[in-house]
Amino acid sequence: MADQTKFLLTEDDIPTAWYNIQADLPFELPPVLHPGTKQPVGPDDLAPLFPMALILQEVSRERWVEIPSPVREVYKLWRPTPLYRAHRLEKALQTPAKIFYKYEGVSPAGSHKPNTAVAQAFYNKEAGTKRITTETGAGQWGSALALACQLFGIELKVYMVKVSYEQKPYRRALMETWGAQVVPSPSEDTQAGRAILAKDPNNTGSLGIAISEAVEDAVTNPTPTKYALGSVLNHVLMHQSVIGLEAKRQLEMAGVYPDILVGCIGGGSNFAGFTYPFIGDKLTGRAPNLRVVAVEPAAAPSLTRGIYAYDYGDTSMMTPLLKMYTLGHSFIPAPIHAGGLRYHGMASSVCELYRHGVIEARAVQQRATFEAGVMFARTEGILPAPEAAHAIRATIDEAIRCREEGVSRVIAFNLCGHGHFDLSAYERYLAGKIEDYELPQSEIERAQAELPVVA
Ligand SMILES: *Cc1c(COP(=O)(O)O)cnc(C)c1O
Numbered sequence: 363m364a365d366q367t368k369f370l371l372t373e374d375d376i377p378t379a380w381y382n383i384q385a386d387l388p389f390e391l392p393p394v395l396h397p398g399t400k401q402p403v404g405p406d407d408l409a410p411l412f413p414m415a416l417i418l419q420e421v422s423r424e425r426w427v428e429i430p431s432p433v434r435e436v437y438k439l440w441r442p443t444p445l446y447r448a449h450r451l452e453k454a455l456q457t458p459a460k461i462f463y464k465y466e467g468v469s470p471a472g473s474h475k476p477n478t479a480v481a482q483a484f485y486n487k488e489a490g491t492k493r494i495t496t497e498t499g500a501g502q503w504g505s506a507l508a509l510a511c512q513l514f515g516i517e518l519k520v521y522m523v524k525v526s527y528e529q530k531p532y533r534r535a536l537m538e539t540w541g542a543q544v545v546p547s548p549s550e551d552t553q554a555g556r557a558i559l560a561k562d563p564n565n566t567g568s569l570g571i572a573i574s575e576a577v578e579d580a581v582t583n584p585t586p587t588k589y590a591l592g593s594v595l596n597h598v599l600m601h602q603s604v605i606g607l608e609a610k611r612q613l614e615m616a617g618v619y620p621d622i623l624v625g626c627i628g629g630g631s632n633f634a635g636f637t638y639p640f641i642g643d644k645l646t647g648r649a650p651n652l653r654v655v656a657v658e659p660a661a662a663p664s665l666t667r668g669i670y671a672y673d674y675g676d677t678s679m680m681t682p683l684l685k686m687y688t689l690g691h692s693f694i695p696a697p698i699h700a701g702g703l704r705y706h707g708m709a710s711s712v713c714e715l716y717r718h719g720v721i722e723a724r725a726v727q728q729r730a731t732f733e734a735g736v737m738f739a740r741t742e743g744i745l746p747a748p749e750a751a752h753a754i755r756a757t758i759d760e761a762i763r764c765r766e767e768g769v770s771r772v773i774a775f776n777l778c779g780h781g782h783f784d785l786s787a788y789e790r791y792l793a794g795k796i797e798d799y800e801l802p803q804s805e806i807e808r809a810q811a812e813l814p815v816v817a
Contacts, residue, residue: 365449366447366616367446367447367449368444368445368446368447369444369445369446369447369612369613369615369616370442370444370445370612371442371608371611371612372442373438373441373442375442375608375611376429376434376437376438376441376442376604376608377429377603377604377607377608378428378429378434379426379427379428379429380426380427380429380600380601380603380604381425381426381600381603381606381607381638381639381642382419382422382423382424382425382426382427382596382600382603383599383600383603383634383638383641383642383645383711384421384422384423384596384711385423385424385425386425386642386645386646387645387711387714387715388645388718389714389718391596391710391711391714392672392685392710392714394682394683394684394710395672395682395683395816396682396683397674397679397680397681397682397683397814400683400814400816400817403682405417405418405421407682408420408682410580410581411577411580411581411588411589412588412589412590413485413486413488413489413491413588414489415485415488415489416482416485416597419596419597419600420595420596420597421596427600429481429604430481430484432484433480433481433484436480436484436510436513437477437480437604439469439470440468440469440470440476441477441604441608442608442612443464443465443466443468443469443605443608444464444465444468445462445463445464445465445608445609445612445613445616445774446462446463446465446742447460447461447462447616448461448462448463448741448742450741450742451737451738451741451742451758451761452761453741454737454741455758455761455762455765456765457761457762457764457765458764458765458768458769458770459760459761459764459765459770459771459772459773460618460770460771460772460773461757461761461773461774461775462609462612462613462616462618462620462772462773462774462775463742463757463774463775463776463777464605464608464609464612464636464774464775464776464777465744465777466605466632466776466777466778466779467744467746467747467750467777467778467779467780469506470509471502471505471506471509471536472502472505472747472779472780472782472783473502473506473632473747473778473779473780474602474605474631474632474635474776474778474779475502475503475505475506475507475592475631475779476506476509476510477601477602477604477605477635478506478592478597478598478601478602478631479503479506479507479509479510479590479592480509480510480513480514481601482494482507482510482590482598482601483507483510483511483513483514483516483590484514486514486516486588486590487514487515487516489588490586491516491586491587491588492516492517492585492586492587493516493517493518493519493583493585493586493587493588494507494511494516494517494518494519494580494587494588494589494590495518495519495520495521495575495576495577495579495580495583495587495588495589495590496518496519496520496521496576496589496590496591496592497520497521497522497523497547497569497572497573497575497576498520498521498522498523498526498533498537498572499522499523499526499569499572499701499702499704500526500530500533500701500702500783501522501526501530501533501534501536501537501783502533502592502701502702502779503592503593504520504522504533504537504542504544505533505536505537505540506592507520507542507590507592508520508536508537508538508540508541508542509540511540511541511542512540512541512542517543517585518541518542518543519542519543519544519545519576519579520537520542520543520544520545521545521547521549521555521572521575521576521579522534522537522544522545522546522547522572523546523547523566523567523568523569523571523572524546524547524548524565524566524567525566525567526567526701527544527545527546527547527567528546530783532783533783546567547567547571547572547575548565548567548571548575549575551575551579552574552575552578552579553578554571554574554575554578554678555571555575558571568677568694569676569677569705570676570677570678570691571677571678573675573676573677573678573680573681574676574678574680576589577589577680577681592629592631593628593629593630593631593705593709594629594630594631594675594684594705594707594708594709595709596709596710596711598629598631598709599630599631599634599635599638599709599711599712601635602631602632602634602635602636603634603635603638603639604635605632605635605636605776606635606636606637606638606639606640607639609636609639609774609776610639610640613772613774618772619649619772620640620652620772620773620774621651621652621653621771621772621773622652622653622654622655622760622771622772622773622774623636623637623640623652623653623654623655623773623774623775624654624655624657624753624756624757624760624773624774624775624776625637625655625656625657625753625775625776625778626656626657626658626700626703626749626750626752626753626776626778627656627657627658627664627665627703627708627712627723628700628702628703628704628705628749629705629707629708629709630656630708630709630711630712631709632776632778633656633712633776634709634711634712635776636775636776636778637654637721637776638711640652640654641654641715641720641721644720645720653722654715654720654721654722655721655722655723655724655756655760656712656716656721656722656723656724657723657724657725657726657752657753657755657756658703658723658724658725658726658752659698659700659703659704659725659726659727659728659731659752660725660726660727660728660798660799660800660801661695661696661698661704661728661799661801662689662693662695662696662698662703662704662705662706662801663689663725663801664686664687664688664689664705664706664707664708665687665708665712665713665716665723666723666724666725667689667725667801667806668686668687668688668689668706668707668708668806669687669688669689669690669810669813670685670686670687670688670713670717671685671686671688671810671813671816672684672685672813672814672816673686673688673690673691673706673707673813673814674691674814675691675707676691677691677692679691679814683814683816684707684710685710685713686707686708686709686710686713687707687708687713687716687717688706688707688708688810688813689706689707689806689809689810690706690806690808690809690810690811690812690813691706691707691809691812691813692808692809692812693706693805693806693809694809696799696801698728698748698799699728699732699748699784699787699790699796700728700731700747700748700749700751700752701748701749702747702749703749703752706809724756726752726755726756727798727799727800728796728797728798728799729791729796729797729798730755731748731751731752731754731755732748732751732787732788732791732796733755734751734754734755734757734758735748735750735751735754735781735788735791736788736791736792737754737758738751738754744777744780745780745781745782745785745788746777746779746780746781747778747779747780747781747784748781748784748787749778749779750776750777750778750779750781751781753775753776753777753778754775754777756775757773757775760773761773
């Protein structure tokens with residue numbers, strides 16, 4: 363069917379196993395180090411924070427990890443997600459390229475994040491966890507986990523960066539509707555929060571502070587409490603592989619194999635989830651010419667301008683050390699509107715694939731990104747999350763290149779979320795108030811001067 367628009371699978375087609383790229387990597391992932399001893403962490407070091415099933419998934423080399431049936435049952439609420447052919451965008455661009463997008467915005471929380479939140483809630487439930495703590499910035503991860511904890515009967519406390527708590531009341535209301543307790547961070551509920559408030563009562567918070575609070579709460583609360591993270595870690599990326607596994611079958615239905623895959627990167631999870639099942643083909647020689655493009659904001663350019671080094675995952679230097687392309691844990695991102703992409707570091711496997719030349723990276727500016735997001739909304743109808751608009755920008759640029767070169771290529775990108783909670787950002791863009799931001803090299807150097815010393 364030449365003009366088919368949606369490629370749909372049935373509930374029976376929901377993948378039965380996650381794909382673990384660690385089985386196919388031609389190199390080792392660098393070990394995660396203990397923040398105190400700077401020695402590789404073992405499962406026991408992580409046990410206070412995560413259930414053992416997730417810790418084992420973190421280091422698993424099994425290619426396929428079975429998806430428990432209670433998780434697949436919840437996935438049925440929105441999975442399989444649709445794959446679209448972007449006929450109208452192609453036409454507007456007058457490109458010979460064939461553009462496809464996988465739409466993860468159909469989940470109840472409006473993004474890909476419930477794919478891992480549901481899995482994490484399930485394994486915690488199995489392990490007897492009664493309560494989970496987490497941090498959230500703009501509220502995307504907090505809302506996904508609130509949904510998942512509600513469905514599995516686990517209490518959730520979300521430390522929400524205070525400035526977002528005050529400026530984004532709708533995400534907070536969504537989390538509370540799903541039964542989570544949400545407090546502005548820094549809060550009076552933890553040592554870490556009280557110490558900061560004592561020095562600076564008007565502190566507006568940061569993700570790093572919120573992580574410190576959530577971790578302290580998890581390890582000190584008398585109720586069996588664990589901590590959950592929405593990106594960066596291997597098990598999170600693996601849970602997201604349902605996106606790419608479905609997309610692969612849907613592109614087969616469309617009779618194509620992609621030439622170019624595109625995804626935006628904050629911590630790397632939606633990008634990995636979408637692309638790794640295809641990168642597995644590339645690594646094993648079945649798709650040698652596949653190009654894979656990771657897109658980041660010019661305001662937080664971890665891959666394109668970061669340094670490859672061990673660094674903390676958070677600003678407060680509490681988490682284990684990860685080897686990654688980092689802007690430095692003390693890097694303070696500009697207040698750009700793609701809140702999910704303002705992270706200083708990047709998932710280890712994404713970094714290694716980049717370092718070994720398997721994937722490419724590009725940084726894009728905020729205005730060009732919103733321009734692409736608006737063009738997409740006006741042609742395809744769906745209002746993309748500002749994060750997803752980064753992938754759209756790069757996709758459009760590749761499609762224009764196809765036009766200029768007179769070549770038809772198949773380009774597929776991950777539309778990782780809708781932008782219904784980001785309308786104030788669109789309002790600002792339409793009013794001409796969004797600005798580009800070029801990160802000064804001196805700022806990167808300042809933050810990188812504070813990298814931990816690892817022998
Ligand atoms: C959280 C989020 C991101 C960034 O996180 P990744 O782990 O890189 O995927 C991107 N897009 C949306 C819609 C998000 O909610």
